[in-house]
Amino acid sequence: MTAPLNRSTVKTAPAAPVRIVHLGLGAFHRAHQAWYTQHASDGAQWGIAAFTGRRPDAATALAAQDGLYTLIERGGDGDTFELMTSIVEAHDGADVGALCGLVAAPTTALITLTITEAAYNLAADGTLDVANPAVQADIDLLRSALAACPAADDAGHAPPASSAPDAGGPARGAATAAGRLVQALAARRRAGSGPIAVVSCDNLANNASAARAAIGGLADAVDAGLGGWIAGNVSFVGTSIDRITPRTTDAEIALVEAECGFADSSPVVTEPFSDWVLCGDFPAGRPDWASAGAVFVDEIEDFENRKLWLLNGAHSLMAYAGQLRGHATVAQALADPACFGWITEFWDEAERNLPAEGLGVPAYRAALLERFGNARIAHHLAQIAMDGSNKLRMRAVPVLKAELAAGRTGDGAARLIAAWVAFLRRAHASGAPIADSAAAELQAALALPAGEALRALLLVLDAQLAGDDTAVAAVSGLAAGFAAGLARSA
Ligand SMILES: NC(=O)c1ccc[n+]([C@@H]2O[C@H](COP(=O)([O-])OP(=O)(O)OC[C@H]3O[C@@H](n4cnc5c(N)ncnc54)[C@H](O)[C@@H]3O)[C@@H](O)[C@H]2O)c1
Ligand SMILES: O=P(O)(O)OC[C@@H](O)[C@@H](O)[C@H](O)[C@H](O)CO
Numbered sequence: 001m002t003a004p005l006n007r008s009t010v011k012t013a014p015a016a017p018v019r020i021v022h023l024g025l026g027a028f029h030r031a032h033q034a035w036y037t038q039h040a041s042d043g044a045q046w047g048i049a050a051f052t053g054r055r056p057d058a059a060t061a062l063a064a065q066d067g068l069y070t071l072i073e074r075g076g077d078g079d080t081f082e083l084m085t086s087i088v089e090a091h092d093g094a095d096v097g098a099l100c101g102l103v104a105a106p107t108t109a110l111i112t113l114t115i116t117e118a119a120y121n122l123a124a125d126g127t128l129d130v131a132n133p134a135v136q137a138d139i140d141l142l143r144s145a146l147a148a149c150p151a152a153d154d155a156g157h158a159p160p161a162s163s164a165p166d167a168g169g170p171a172r173g174a175a176t177a178a179g180r181l182v183q184a185l186a187a188r189r190r191a192g193s194g195p196i197a198v199v200s201c202d203n204l205a206n207n208a209s210a211a212r213a214a215i216g217g218l219a220d221a222v223d224a225g226l227g228g229w230i231a232g233n234v235s236f237v238g239t240s241i242d243r244i245t246p247r248t249t250d251a252e253i254a255l256v257e258a259e260c261g262f263a264d265s266s267p268v269v270t271e272p273f274s275d276w277v278l279c280g281d282f283p284a285g286r287p288d289w290a291s292a293g294a295v296f297v298d299e300i301e302d303f304e305n306r307k308l309w310l311l312n313g314a315h316s317l318m319a320y321a322g323q324l325r326g327h328a329t330v331a332q333a334l335a336d337p338a339c340f341g342w343i344t345e346f347w348d349e350a351e352r353n354l355p356a357e358g359l360g361v362p363a364y365r366a367a368l369l370e371r372f373g374n375a376r377i378a379h380h381l382a383q384i385a386m387d388g389s390n391k392l393r394m395r396a397v398p399v400l401k402a403e404l405a406a407g408r409t410g411d412g413a414a415r416l417i418a419a420w421v422a423f424l425r426r427a428h429a430s431g432a433p434i435a436d437s438a439a440a441e442l443q444a445a446l447a448l449p450a451g452e453a454l455r456a457l458l459l460v461l462d463a464q465l466a467g468d469d470t471a472v473a474a475v476s477g478l479a480a481g482f483a484a485g486l487a488r489s490a
Contacts, residue, residue, distance in 0.1 A: 021050075
């Protein structure tokens, strides 16, 4: 029988002490932030305690391996295998007591997040969506739970041990990621453990502000004192994060067993390319990620836009237009001349709205074509298509608005939105589910009479766009083009 993978069966350095807490124990964190931490010159001092978001499964599997897993780097001409050791604890996200204890520890210096765009529960205007029932339930829960716990005084001194709740904080745990973090940060405040950094690694425009809006907004709604403490003690760090990491399949599990000789239930497959740009303060320190290739900048917006528009925008375009044309993966869609032409058209528009200097856009575009064309990475369009309402707000809307403001048609960005519309209409017509956190709103819009439905769909993305007759007409015409294409191929 093949040996299981854990810290007894394979020889590794001793587990590093936990100094990083992570929320969202998915594939990307394990291919990216865990990799940079492992490759940092001081990585042996920085262990990660990682929590799942919605289900315990990934934590159960990884905990059984003492946090170890294999990273498969999949290039166009072969695979390399690396044993990853930087995650030293894996927990079910519902274990809020463990989260509170770890965040409250003075040795913990930062919290990283890869919880998906939708998990921030932000309204279209970028503020916390307090109308969301899950958010409201957490606010109610935390108001009563935290009211029972004494906080540190304004100078940050912890209350006497006799009056402090246990490090795990209140017994009942919040359900949303922001609610859990507010609960954990309250425990840190009570413990007097001082400032900390929150580093969003999700594909959101201005992800530092998004994290601040989600966490700070929820704390403000619960308790002004705690909101004030978070405003003064939590540094929200912005990032541009890049490494194409599709979902793991059984084939990778079998491959690792054959190549590495151990049974790893949780390998991750990723591309050789990797990029991480960060902007912000780390009041309690951080690993020397720069020694592993991360870049620290004073202004991050242009880097974020380059990546969100060119890479993620093209991904979403392929996800909708490509699936409408019968493709299943990114590499297949890229090989379709029609999709390739639409990507080029969209990229030309996006590039016009990025600074000409300092970002190396032509080289970035060329590298993207090579990365997307890596057919050995089976990146499924269905995965990318999920939660389009959140994603297109950042990947398509800003480009279309900028083009329209400049007096141009914005056809490339309008086509991306039109492909999403045609994709939703097809799902609605066939009764297929819509994988989107705004599914109910989208279904309601799709059920409206033809003359109103498109504007209602656009309203989910952006109110200004929905009120712009030129934009509505452009998207309408292009969506009809997709529908006609479908009719022809039927
Ligand atoms: N995969 C990539 O190529 C890639 C690259 C760059 C950035 N990212 C960012 O990382 C995120 C995660 O990607 P992944 O590939 O790891 O996905 P994944 O599906 O493997 O993992 C997602 C993680 O987020 C958690 N999660 C999902 N919904 C949540 C919710 N509502 N509340 C709390 N937690 C929730 C899940 O439980 C899981 O732990 C993406 O959404 C994206 O923003 C991914
Ligand atoms: O991860 P998502 O769901 O935000 O978006 C899907 C892909 O566009 C994305 O994961 C890219 O592969 C990634 O952003 C590359 O760095």
